[in-house]
Amino acid sequence: MIRELSYTPPLIGGDFVGKHIVTVDQFARKDLETIFNATISLRKRLRQHDRGLTELCAGRVMASLFFEPSTRTDLSFQAAMRRLGGDVVGASNGVQFSSVYKGENLADTVRAAGCYADVIVMRHPQKGASFEAAYYLDKLNQRIDNPTVLISGGDGIGEHPTQALLDMFTIYDHKKTFDGQTITLVGDLLNGRTVHSLAKLIARYGVTGTRLAFVSPDSLRMPAEIMSMLAELGVSTYETADLMDVLGESDVIYWTRIQEERFENPGDYEAIKDRFIMTPSLLSHAKADAILMHPLPRKHEMGTQADHDVLDEDPRAVYFEQMENGMFVRMALLAKVLRGVYV
Numbered sequence: 001m002i003r004e005l006s007y008t009p010p011l012i013g014g015d016f017v018g019k020h021i022v023t024v025d026q027f028a029r030k031d032l033e034t035i036f037n038a039t040i041s042l043r044k045r046l047r048q049h050d051r052g053l054t055e056l057c058a059g060r061v062m063a064s065l066f067f068e069p070s071t072r073t074d075l076s077f078q079a080a081m082r083r084l085g086g087d088v089v090g091a092s093n094g095v096q097f098s099s100v101y102k103g104e105n106l107a108d109t110v111r112a113a114g115c116y117a118d119v120i121v122m123r124h125p126q127k128g129a130s131f132e133a134a135y136y137l138d139k140l141n142q143r144i145d146n147p148t149v150l151i152s153g154g155d156g157i158g159e160h161p162t163q164a165l166l167d168m169f170t171i172y173d174h175k176k177t178f179d180g181q182t183i184t185l186v187g188d189l190l191n192g193r194t195v196h197s198l199a200k201l202i203a204r205y206g207v208t209g210t211r212l213a214f215v216s217p218d219s220l221r222m223p224a225e226i227m228s229m230l231a232e233l234g235v236s237t238y239e240t241a242d243l244m245d246v247l248g249e250s251d252v253i254y255w256t257r258i259q260e261e262r263f264e265n266p267g268d269y270e271a272i273k274d275r276f277i278m279t280p281s282l283l284s285h286a287k288a289d290a291i292l293m294h295p296l297p298r299k300h301e302m303g304t305q306a307d308h309d310v311l312d313e314d315p316r317a318v319y320f321e322q323m324e325n326g327m328f329v330r331m332a333l334l335a336k337v338l339r340g341v342y343v
Contacts, residue, residue, distance in 0.1 A: 005131060005132055005135050007131050007132075007134060007135040009021075009022050009023060009025075009026055009131070009134055010026065011026050011028070012026050012027055012028065012031040013028070013031075014030055014031065014034070015340065016031075016034075016333075016336035016337045016340055017336070017337060017338075017339070017340035018147060018149055018337065019149065019337060020130075020134040020137065020138075020149055020150040020151070021149075021150070021151045021152060021161055021162070021333065021337065022130040022131055022133075022134050022150065022151075022152045022155070022159075022161065023130075023131075023152075023159050023161055024159060024161045024164050024165075024197050024200045024201040024204060025200065025204070026161075027201065027204055028204065029204070029205050029206050032165075032168065032201070032204070032205055034336070035165060035169075035329065035332050035333060035336070036168075036169055036172055038332035038335065038336065038343050039169055039325070039328045039329050039331070039332045041343050042328055042331045042332055042335070042343055043328045045343070046083060046328070046331075053083060053084060053085065054083070054084065054085030055085055056084045056085060056335045056339065056341060056343065057081060057084035057085050057086035057334060057335065057338055057339070058084075058085035058086065059085075059086075060081075060086040060087070060118045060119070060338050061086065061087045061088070061089060061116065061117045061118050061119075062077065062078075062081040062086055062087070062088050062089070062117060062118070062119045062120070062121060062334070063088075063089050063090065063113040063114075063116060063117035063119070063120045063121070064077065064078060064088060064089070064090040064121055065090070065091075065109070065110070065113055065120055065121065065122040065123075066090075066121075066122070066123045066153065067122070067123060067124045067125060067129075068123050068124060068125045068154065070123055070153065070154070071297070072296060072297075072323055072326060073121075073123060073153045073154060073160075073162070073163070073326070074121075074123070074153070076323075076326040076327040076330055077121045077151075077153065077330050077334075079327050080327050080328075080330040080331040080334055081334055083327075083331060084331055084334060084335060086118075086334070086338075089116065089117060106124070106129060106132055106133060106136075107132065107133075107136040110122070110133040110136055110137060110150070111136055111137065111139075111140045113148075114137050114140045114141070114144070114148035115140070115144060115148075117148055118146065118148060118149070118338060119148065119149050119150070119151060119334065119337065119338060120133070120137070120148060120149070120150050120151070121150075121151045121152075121153045122150060122151075122152060122153055123152075123153035123154040123155075124154070124155060124156065125156050126155075126156045127155055127156035127157055127158035128155065128156070128158065129155055129156065130150065130152035130155045130158075130159075131155075133150050134150045137149075137150050149337050149338070151333065151334075151337070154193060155193065156193070157190075157191045157192075157193055157196075158193055158196065159193050159196055159197045159200075160193040160194050160196075160197050160295075161197055161201075162326070162329065162330055162333060163193075163194045163197060163198075163295055163326070164194070164197035164198045164200070164201040165201070165329050165333065166322065166325045166326040166328075166329040166330075167194070167198050167201075167254070167293065167295070167322065168198070168201055168202070168205070169325050169328075169329050170291075170293060170318060170321065170322040170325050171183070171252055171291070171293075173321075173325065174291050174318060175251065175252070175291070178202065178205055178207045178210055179207055179208045179209055179210060180208070180209040180210060181207075181210045181211075181251040181252060182210075182211045182213060182246065182249050182250050182251050182252070183202065183210065183211070183212055183213070183250070183251065183252040183254065184212075184213040184214075184215060184243075184246050184247070184250040184252065184253050184254065185198070185199065185212065185213070185214055185215070185222075185254045185256070186215040186216070186243060186253065186254065186255050186256060186276055186278075187215075187216060187220070187255060187256035187257060187258060187276055187301065188216065188220045188256055188257070188258045188259050189214055189216040189220055189221055189222040189223075189256075190216070190219070190220040190221060190222070190223060191220070191259055192256050192259065194256065194295040195222070195254065195256060196222075196223070196226055198254065199212055199222065199226055199230060200226060200229060200230075202235070203229060203230050203233040203235045204233075206233075207235065210235065210236065211236040211237070211238060212230065212235060212236070212237045212238070213237070213238045213239075213240070213245075213246040213250065214237065214238070214239045214240070215240055215241070215242070215243050215245075215246065215276070216239075216241065216276075217241060217272045217275055218241060219268070219272065220258070220272070221239060222239070243276065243282075244285070247282075247285050247286055248285055248286065248287065249287070250286060250287065250290055251287065251289070251290055251291070252290065252291055252293065253286060253290055253291070253292045253293065254293045254294070255276075255278050255292065255293065255294045255301065255302065256294070256295060256301070257297075257298060257299055257301040258272060258273050258275070258276070258301065260273070273300075274300075276301060277300065277301055277302070277303055278292070278301065278302045278303065278307075278311065279302075279303040279307050279311075280303075280307060280310040280311055280314070283311065283314060283316065283317075286316065288316075289316075290316055291316055291317075291318045292311070292314070292316050292317045292318065292319065293318060293319055293322050294319040294322070295319075295322075296319060296323060298319075
């Protein structure tokens, strides 16, 4: 059970060193530009096989605490840390076989990991878990010699800040700007932490002339608190249940699956799971220079396996580049929070 704690993580304010990363609310435009520039540099250096990369986090240890299944986030963080010369530790056979299985609470599990690592990457199925973990790590850091930072790898239906960073970078990498774009988010906008964080981060960047279009069933609309935040920051939004209202004018199409695991009633999932399916014929209605993104994993929301194969060959489908960007962005973030170095 996640405790309700009064905890506000510090703003980045141009200085990443030693700061927990638990919400996109910590970032301002300058901080995003810093991460994007570092990502571009690290990507170039990695492709050039720059051996100096392994000095950036040499001697540092990352603990991987995943209370929820993950492939991309877990592997990309591990790869990022190792490419920077750091080491990775994790509970043997996964967190479910650790002391958590014996009934240990989150606060104690995180502090135990904090005694052994310089940075903890944590995913948890409950909203607010990252805030609780950061709160108790701050208490631990007052008493140990080697302070530990936390990076959220996903927080229930709350946020996924590093996914938002890599999504933003992917848009920037392909479009070179966030201004004047129609960015369309499709699917489970109520439970999808990736779309929550992306919408908030776009607003934090301070875009001009950009419209966020939200396409979902009425029962899965973007949460009211996020819509209010976007309105307060002057971001233009449009909500619809009909993709064709916006598909032809979308510059970015961000597709998500209806997440069966987020539904308490299986019947509710079955009633809407087939509402939004991306197929090659549907993508044919999109702009020639649009990009199709997806946080993955994908299931039938992108059609059959044959549909997948066709979509994957379309130059507008950039979700595998998006996945690779995840490693580069997380390399940049690890280098910044652990050492703050210019890369």
